[in-house]
Amino acid sequence: MRIGILTSGGDSPGMNDAIYAVVKTCYKRGIECYGIYNGYRGLVRNQIAPLSLEDVHGIESKGGTILRSARLPEFKEVEVRQKAVENLKANGIDALVVVGGDGSYMGALRLTEMGINCIGLPGTIDNDIASTDFTIGFFTCTETIQKGIELVKDTARSHSRCIVIETMGNKCGDLALFGAISCGVDAVITREHPIDEEELFARLTKKREKNPDAYAIVVISEKNPDCQLNDLVEKIKQNTPFGQHVRGTSLGFVQRGGNPCTFDRIMAIRMGVRAVELLVEGKGGRCVGLRKNAIVDYDIVEALSKERHVDPDIARLADILMYNSKEL
Numbered sequence: 001m002r003i004g005i006l007t008s009g010g011d012s013p014g015m016n017d018a019i020y021a022v023v024k025t026c027y028k029r030g031i032e033c034y035g036i037y038n039g040y041r042g043l044v045r046n047q048i049a050p051l052s053l054e055d056v057h058g059i060e061s062k063g064g065t066i067l068r069s070a071r072l073p074e075f076k077e078v079e080v081r082q083k084a085v086e087n088l089k090a091n092g093i094d095a096l097v098v099v100g101g102d103g104s105y106m107g108a109l110r111l112t113e114m115g116i117n118c119i120g121l122p123g124t125i126d127n128d129i130a131s132t133d134f135t136i137g138f139f140t141c142t143e144t145i146q147k148g149i150e151l152v153k154d155t156a157r158s159h160s161r162c163i164v165i166e167t168m169g170n171k172c173g174d175l176a177l178f179g180a181i182s183c184g185v186d187a188v189i190t191r192e193h194p195i196d197e198e199e200l201f202a203r204l205t206k207k208r209e210k211n212p213d214a215y216a217i218v219v220i221s222e223k224n225p226d227c228q229l230n231d232l233v234e235k236i237k238q239n240t241p242f243g244q245h246v247r248g249t250s251l252g253f254v255q256r257g258g259n260p261c262t263f264d265r266i267m268a269i270r271m272g273v274r275a276v277e278l279l280v281e282g283k284g285g286r287c288v289g290l291r292k293n294a295i296v297d298y299d300i301v302e303a304l305s306k307e308r309h310v311d312p313d314i315a316r317l318a319d320i321l322m323y324n325s326k327e328l
């Protein structure tokens, strides 16, 4: 048997651990393992090469992905996928592990339908995949966000400013929510955890009225049509005593980098091992996830039909920790 592996979509810390686990598990079982470079784009361009134990030596501690990554919207087209299948067959690859987000799962499903068994692993910092409690890279990213918020706090405090910090997350607010809860900020606003603007202004006003040197931190998630960074900065300037002392900053791509934390490493390794086991059992069209600390797998069709909801327990923490204006 010959198994291929690719990483697709935005890279995430821990992808290398999944690759490491797949290569090592294959080796243990006498299976040849092949790396596909640059995601589905590399699959279509036949950028495929054997992966040896030496190739993965030491990668478990490194951020990014040694296989590199790409986005290929054209993979939706059957002719493009046909080329991918031809390349897999020409390289004698029977089955594939795909590490990526929802879009990558769809590609894995389509390839399975075309006769190549595929297993999806949730590799994205965004934590926006419904079929797992956590995605590979999410916790490393929250630590980076935490660090970012703390750095911004130092300057906000020194200048008595209100600074609005925008996190990544695509359409999912978990990165903002977890980062904000772990850093003692004044407010967090995401699609799933909106707050009334008047309440936000009242909260910031009260804080500044109590202490004219007070600083404030507001964390928001990206891609929220109801709350965008520059708009919010302007509104806080106009509606609170912070006036011109308001700034906005986006944490940007630093959030995708960094060496994976222990949780991401172990979870990615557990998932990588399971992916190979499922392929050996002849299964395809499935994705692996973590549920209540157990490694599980679901049919990809079922997984893609699930809607992701914010964990109510986590959202509740934000409400408990961040006082509203009446309580201040």
Ligand code: F6P
Binding pocket: 009, 010, 011, 071, 124, 125, 126, 168, 169, 170, 222, 256
């Ligand atoms: O990988 C997910 C993600 O980092 C999102 O959080 C972000 O919105 C997006 O990717 C950025 O994509 P790109 O790298 O294509 O600009």
